[in-house]
Amino acid sequence: MKIGIIGCGNMGMAFANSFIQYNLVQKENLLLVEKSAERGAVLQEQKAGVVVDTISEKLGDVDLIILSVKPQDFPSAALEIKKYIQPNQLVLSIMAGIPIRNIQESIAHPMVVRAMPNTPALLGMGMTAFAAAPEVGLSEIRKAENLINSTGRAVFLEQEELLDAVTGLSGSGPAYFFYLVKQMIDAGNAMGFDPAMSALLVKQTMLGSYHLMQTSDKSLDELIQAVASKGGTTEAALRTFQELGVGQGLQQGIFAAQKRAKELAG
Numbered sequence: 001m002k003i004g005i006i007g008c009g010n011m012g013m014a015f016a017n018s019f020i021q022y023n024l025v026q027k028e029n030l031l032l033v034e035k036s037a038e039r040g041a042v043l044q045e046q047k048a049g050v051v052v053d054t055i056s057e058k059l060g061d062v063d064l065i066i067l068s069v070k071p072q073d074f075p076s077a078a079l080e081i082k083k084y085i086q087p088n089q090l091v092l093s094i095m096a097g098i099p100i101r102n103i104q105e106s107i108a109h110p111m112v113v114r115a116m117p118n119t120p121a122l123l124g125m126g127m128t129a130f131a132a133a134p135e136v137g138l139s140e141i142r143k144a145e146n147l148i149n150s151t152g153r154a155v156f157l158e159q160e161e162l163l164d165a166v167t168g169l170s171g172s173g174p175a176y177f178f179y180l181v182k183q184m185i186d187a188g189n190a191m192g193f194d195p196a197m198s199a200l201l202v203k204q205t206m207l208g209s210y211h212l213m214q215t216s217d218k219s220l221d222e223l224i225q226a227v228a229s230k231g232g233t234t235e236a237a238l239r240t241f242q243e244l245g246v247g248q249g250l251q252q253g254i255f256a257a258q259k260r261a262k263e264l265a266g
């Protein structure tokens with residue numbers, strides 16, 4: 001299989017590296033189109049694949065094209081892609097917010113799959129949901145799914161509109177988690193720990209709690225209750241969260257991310 005990646009930043013290369021790691025593509029069959037000269041030089045140095053700086057007829061040789069430029073760079077990239085794209089090629093977009101219909105029209109090509117990954121894809125622990133144009137057949141959907149699975153977990157959505165909710169939940173989700181961890185570490189610092197000690201206490205707590213949640217047969221409410229004894233310390237914290245509307249605030253934030261994804265879709 002030959003794969004072309006247009007826009008080899010964090011996400012494009014997270015995908016490229018996962019494909020290489022799982023032998024889904026050989027480096028000599030991986031075309032890396034990267035506009036930034038600085039980034040292109042790094043990729044060249046790393047011998048990450050066949051590195052080029054512009055979209056050219058070479059794009060016509062690949063089986064699958066991954067679109068991983070920023071959404072605002074897509075219109076100009078599309079004008080170039082349109083010149084070289086071949087009818088049998090499958091296009092997989094990981095750009096936030098741009099609907100399949102817009103992509104199809106911009107590159108004059110029907111075979112488009114749209115996916116929303118997240119940054120743990122860098123470690124092969126990503127969560128990606130994807131949807132496909134009606135013109136994309138089952139075997140092409142499977143092909144896309146197999147590729148995405150190398151970056152973590154993949155779920156197929158029948159309804160493309162749900163990708164905006166995915167963006168708000170798992171796409172932006174890593175940032176919510178880091179935000180929560182940071183608030184806890186800052187609280188530790190305010191209580192007098194040095195930052196390294198606060199970070200250790202919090203990060204190990206998050207790691208252990210994640211595994212407890214995944215292996216326990218208790219519900220999340222039961223797990224919370226198991227820590228919060230009556231009249232105790234955890235209960236005091238949870239009551240304060242409730243009074244300040246922390247839970248509601250988090251949910252409102254997620255809805256705001258979903259709304260923003262819809263706005264970007266136009």
Ligand SMILES: NC(=O)c1ccc[n+]([C@@H]2O[C@H](COP(=O)([O-])OP(=O)(O)OC[C@H]3O[C@@H](n4cnc5c(N)ncnc54)[C@H](OP(=O)(O)O)[C@@H]3O)[C@@H](O)[C@H]2O)c1
Pocket residue numbers: 006007008009010011012033034035036037039053054055068069070071073076077094095096097116117118119171
């Ligand atoms: N980061 C996330 O958490 C995340 C999650 C889900 C989806 N996504 C999506 O993934 C996409 C990439 O995000 P990213 O964080 O990887 O961005 P990024 O690091 O900025 O990477 C994009 C790269 O594409 C290059 N580029 C722009 N126009 C190009 C063109 N015409 N041909 C070739 N290369 C071109 C850019 O170069 P210049 O810098 O010189 O412009 C940049 O190096 C975005 O559409 C984003 O919505 C990101």
